[in-house]
Amino acid sequence: MSDQSATPPTPPVPPEGEGAPFDVGSEWLRNDGVCNDVVLSSRVRLARNLARRPFSPKATRRDRQEILDLCRAAIMDQSSRGRLIWVDLHTSPPLDRALLVERHLISKQHSKGKGTNPNDDPRGVAISVPGERLSIMVNEEDHLRIQTMRSGLALAEAWEEINGKDDEIEAQLDFAFSPKFGYLSTCPTNLGTGLRMSAMLHLPGLRLTGEIEKVKRAATDMGLAVRGFYGEGSEAVGDLFQVSNQTTLGKSEEQVLHELEKEILPKIVEYERLSRRELLSKRRIGLEDQVWRAWGLLTSARLLTTEEAMQGLSLVRLGAVLGVLPPVRTTSPSGPSPKLANQLMLLVQPAHLQRSVGRELDQEQRRVARASLVRSRLTRAN
Amino acid sequence: MKCDHCEREATVHEVTVRNGVKIERHLCEQCATDQGIAVQPSTPITELIKHYVMAQGLMPVVPAAAQPMRATACPNCNTTFAEFKQQGLLGCEQCYTAFEGQLLPLLERAHDGGQHHTGKTPKRGAGDAPATPTTPSKPAKKPVEARVNRLQALKRDLDQAVKDERYEAAARLRDELRKLEGSEGEARS
Numbered sequence: 001m002s003d004q005s006a007t008p009p010t011p012p013v014p015p016e017g018e019g020a021p022f023d024v025g026s027e028w029l030r031n032d033g034v035c036n037d038v039v040l041s042s043r044v045r046l047a048r049n050l051a052r053r054p055f056s057p058k059a060t061r062r063d064r065q066e067i068l069d070l071c072r073a074a075i076m077d078q079s080s081r082g083r084l085i086w087v088d089l090h091t092s093p094p095l096d097r098a099l100l101v102e103r104h105l106i107s108k109q110h111s112k113g114k115g116t117n118p119n120d121d122p123r124g125v126a127i128s129v130p131g132e133r134l135s136i137m138v139n140e141e142d143h144l145r146i147q148t149m150r151s152g153l154a155l156a157e158a159w160e161e162i163n164g165k166d167d168e169i170e171a172q173l174d175f176a177f178s179p180k181f182g183y184l185s186t187c188p189t190n191l192g193t194g195l196r197m198s199a200m201l202h203l204p205g206l207r208l209t210g211e212i213e214k215v216k217r218a219a220t221d222m223g224l225a226v227r228g229f230y231g232e233g234s235e236a237v238g239d240l241f242q243v244s245n246q247t248t249l250g251k252s253e254e255q256v257l258h259e260l261e262k263e264i265l266p267k268i269v270e271y272e273r274l275s276r277r278e279l280l281s282k283r284r285i286g287l288e289d290q291v292w293r294a295w296g297l298l299t300s301a302r303l304l305t306t307e308e309a310m311q312g313l314s315l316v317r318l319g320a321v322l323g324v325l326p327p328v329r330t331t332s333p334s335g336p337s338p339k340l341a342n343q344l345m346l347l348v349q350p351a352h353l354q355r356s357v358g359r360e361l362d363q364e365q366r367r368v369a370r371a372s373l374v375r376s377r378l379t380r381a382n
Numbered sequence: 383m384k385c386d387h388c389e390r391e392a393t394v395h396e397v398t399v400r401n402g403v404k405i406e407r408h409l410c411e412q413c414a415t416d417q418g419i420a421v422q423p424s425t426p427i428t429e430l431i432k433h434y435v436m437a438q439g440l441m442p443v444v445p446a447a448a449q450p451m452r453a454t455a456c457p458n459c460n461t462t463f464a465e466f467k468q469q470g471l472l473g474c475e476q477c478y479t480a481f482e483g484q485l486l487p488l489l490e491r492a493h494d495g496g497q498h499h500t501g502k503t504p505k506r507g508a509g510d511a512p513a514t515p516t517t518p519s520k521p522a523k524k525p526v527e528a529r530v531n532r533l534q535a536l537k538r539d540l541d542q543a544v545k546d547e548r549y550e551a552a553a554r555l556r557d558e559l560r561k562l563e564g565s566e567g568e569a570r571s
Contacts, residue, residue: 051475058459058473141471163502170504176475182499184475188485189492191478193501223494249489250496 026103026132026149029346031339033152037321038269040200040240040342043104044158045147046166047185047194051174055186056114056141064114064139065122071138074172075126084126084134090119095360098351100125101230104149105135108230114139134165141186142194144169153269155197155261159253182249191249197260198244200229201268204318205275207239208290215268216241222264223247229310238310238345243268276322284324291319299378303364304371309348316378317341336378344377385410394419456480503532533562 033039049055050070054063076086089097089106090113097111106125113121123139137145146165148158176184182192190196206212216226225244228236243265245256279287294315297308304312319325320338346352348370354361357369385392390410396419398405409417455462461473463481472478478485490497536559543552 049475054459054474055472055477057465057469057471058461166502167505175504177504178475178478178499179503180498181478182501182503184478186471188472188489189470191489192493192496192499195501247493247496249493250498250500251493252501255500 026346029339029342030151031337031342033150033154035153035266035269036151037338038201038203038272039153039265040151040202042150042153042155042158043147043196043198043200043242044155044162045145045196046162047142047183047190047196048144048146048166048169049176049184049186050143051176053143053176056139056143057186059139061120061122067143068122068124068138070173071136071144071169072124072126074169075136075138077172079168080126084128086124086126088122088124089113090121090123094118095351095354099355100127102346102349102351103132104230105132106137107140107145110137110140110145134161136165136169142190153199153261153265155199155257155265159197159257163253185248189246189248193248193251193253193256195248195253195256196244197256198242199260199265201241201243201265201272202239202314202317203241203268203272204239204314205272205279208279208287209275211271211275215271219243219264219268224260224264237307238314240310240314240345276318280322280324287322288319288324291315291324295319295325295378298374300375301371303367304348304374305367306348306350306370309370309374310345313341313345313348313374317345340377344374347373347377383408385413387413503535533559536562 029040031040050067053059053067056064059067072086076084087096087100089110097106100106101108101111105127110123110125112118113123115121121139123137125138126134126136128134133150134146134148136147146162146169148162148165150158178184183194185191185194203212203215206215219226223246225242225246227242227244229238229240229242243260245251245260247256294312298304298312298316301308316325316336317338320336320341325336347356350366353366353369353373356373361369383392384390386408388410390412392408393411394407394409394414396407396409396414398407409419454464456473456477457480458476459473461477463484466472466477466481472481486497536555540552540555540559543549543555
């Protein structure tokens with residue numbers, strides 16, 4: 001570990017002090033930016049491999065160590081001092097790795113590592129501080145997976161940042177590239193630009209009006225992938241959906257950006273807003289009932305599962321955005337904010353919960369701690 | 383058309399020319415077989431579609447000699463195509479050359495018909511000197527091909543920028559183009 005990375009990152013833990021403002025720091029929780037009523041965050045990632053080095057399935061431990069050393073030296077150069085922290089994942093405790101997964105800074109696959117012993121597979125991640133906008137995974141499925149995140153709908157900005165970072169790394173490392181096929185990736189589904197642009201959308205309106213399946217089908221027909229909160233194979237808990245491009249060969253970065261940010265995503269956002277307006281005008285009492293029931297559950301329950309908490313928080317977020325959750329006795333004059341709902345969606349995840357109480361918890365203890373955390377956050381002035 | 387010998391529909395049509403005389407025979411499949419005419423088993427639907435598509439000129443007909451290589455294992459990393467099919471992952475950059483023939487239909491399906499890269503190319507491939515070489519002795523990429531691609535892309539972008547009246551971007555692109563063309567001249571001299 002270098003001087004810049006003596007310890008694994010300690011994501012800011014919500015202070016327990018009375019009334020202390022808490023902020024989990026992640027860019028995507030800020031609830032800022034364009035279309036933030038629907039779009040939580042925008043994410044762009046690039047897949048890159050070093051030239052003349054075996055791809056991950058054929059890389060020996062020694063290969064992986066060499067790749068890690070090369071990439072780390074290129075990433076953590078002078079210019080990034082103080083702005084990036086480095087984490088060797090093979091030497092970090094499982095709970096730290098789980099925290100990074102929950103914060104969308106590394107993938108589940110990267111957390112687990114290759115082979116049977118996760119402690120014997122050289123791999124790491126560089127994370128930008130503060131804000132965690134940029135993360136660079138080394139020795140994931142590809143040698144390098146660079147990603148940038150932004151609050152709200154801001155793919156162009158995220159692309160600009162990642163493009164610059166890619167140039168910087170590329171000035172020092174030779175990437176596997178062919179003029180015909182572009183950037184050569186371990187899996188042919190990433191071949192070409194190696195680019196995945198996605199937006200995390202909160203779509204409770206479409207679920208409540210029963211239109212969500214239609215939107216998912218339409219998005220799939222347009223060649224997009226629709227995934228859950230934690231990516232491939234994960235459930236769409238909390239009405240959160242990740243929508244991303246699938247095509248990386250034959251379409252330039254600018255084309256993908258234009259299609260998603262200017263054409264497709266604004267349409268989905270508009271459709272969600274329309275559903276919300278319809279709920280307000282035609283089914284207001286039903287909507288209020290759902291939101292208030294969720295509020296009642298979250299502020300009263302003594303045991304909460306992650307799913308229950310996420311579903312409740314989704315409705316509270318919707319209520320906060322639409323103003324149907326007016327200030328209640330125990331909250332601030334403005335009532336709970338969408339930002340608070342965003343933050344709680346992260347804080348109720350198992351690793352964050354355990355980090356916030358400072359020890360490992362079994363499932364039952366987590367439910368107790370989760371219920372207690374949600375109750376206190378929602379009823380405290382914020 | 384009815385079969386020459388029975389009431390069934392004629393599906394086999396034979397034309398022979400003997401001593402300058404044209405003889406036509408129209409037979410059903412059964413009678414044709416009885417008369418010793420080899421009848422092709424029904425053509426699979428995929429073949430029919432393929433022939434149709436080719437006839438419409440929708441699919442390039444690649445002569446056998448020009449077809450990309452079909453290998454069972456990558457000569458560089460020994461990944462077999464069977465391994466790839468199982469895992470969906472390739473073993474090294476050369477797998478793309480080794481398995482190009484088998485991969486192309488897959489790539490087309492996965493990328494909505496895309497077969498060729500469009501978009502960003504590494505600057506170093508375009509002939510720029512590496513800022514800090516990782517291994518000084520490593521072989522260079524195909525600089526000519528990459529440079530030509532880069533030049534073409536720059537020219538396209540420049541035209542577009544002028545059309546869109548984005549003059550600042552156009553000036554930047556023009557400078558980059560001049561620089562690249564200049565370094566090409568130096569490389570030749």
